[in-house]
Amino acid sequence: MTVSKSLVLITILALVISFVKAYDPSPLQDFCVAIDDPKDGVFVNGKFCKDPKQAKADDFFFPGLNMAGSTDNKVRSNVTTVNVEQIPGLNTMGISLVRIDYAPYGQNPPHTHPRASEILVLLEGTLYVGFVSSNQDNNRLFAKILQPGDVFVFPIGMIHFQVNVGKTPAVAFAGLSSQNAGVITIADTVFGSNPPINPDFLAMAFQLDVNIVKDLEAKFKN
Known part of the structure; x- marks a missing residue:
């Protein structure tokens, strides 16, 4: 084998190893219910996990998402989060959910999720939604007016927003590709x-x- 071919092979092998190390390992059990105190943990997979034999239905359950959240605040919206903190059984599953309630002309201000893409479906009302691409893409705005039943996707890390442009309350549900997506609200963070x-x-x-x-x-x- 020539030197050049050897270098190519080594480079490819290094890249493969890097890609493998860049992702979390797949779960090696059916579920991994998160617990706060590691002394009671049996398995570790993202968080300390309780003994699977001690798991119960309530570890995978959250009630009341049919109830509207209070929009009596400065932005006139409310996000009800259902992630690993509310459902311990979500640990290692890479998903979470939110309900967003908007008063008339309320908004979910520009923000970003550092660890998740988001897919939103509007159930009631009319929303103006959008995201802005990165500097590399010249900060293009991708925006739509949504009606009930419409779906919009916000790519991971992109600054995005939703505004109720109707005269009645609006309700949306969104799924996120992380058990704990994180939120960085731009104005609150900067100022x-x-x-x-x-x-x-x-x-x-x-x-x-x-x-x-x-x-x-x-x-x-x-």
Whole structure:
């Protein structure tokens, strides 16, 4: 084998090993119900897990998603999350669910899920939804007006939003490709960090007067 072929083979092997290491291993048991105290754990697969023989139906159950969440807040929406914290049996399954309620003209402000793509279905009302692609893709806006029964997908990591553009409440359900997708709300993160980001830095970044930045930080202060 020539030197060049050897190098190609080694490179391919290194890439394969890298790809294998980049993903979580597949579960080696039927389920892995998460527990908080590792001293009681038997298996480890993403989280400490209880002995499968001790699992019960309630570990895979969450009630009440038919109930609307309160939209009496500054953004006039409410996200009811059902992830591994609510259903321990979701551990290692790579999925979760949310219900989103919107008052008229309420919104789910621009945010991102660092660990999941999202697929949303509108059940009631009218939503304006969209996401913005990365700098690499010139920050293109992909947006639609949704009617009941319509479905929209938000790719992993993309900043996205939903706004109720109707005069009646709206309800949507969304599935996420992670047991704990995480949420980074852009305005809260940038202007409400603890401690605050230096307003001079933000003024330059957003091309704003520093006093406007200080006012925003006061509004979003935790």
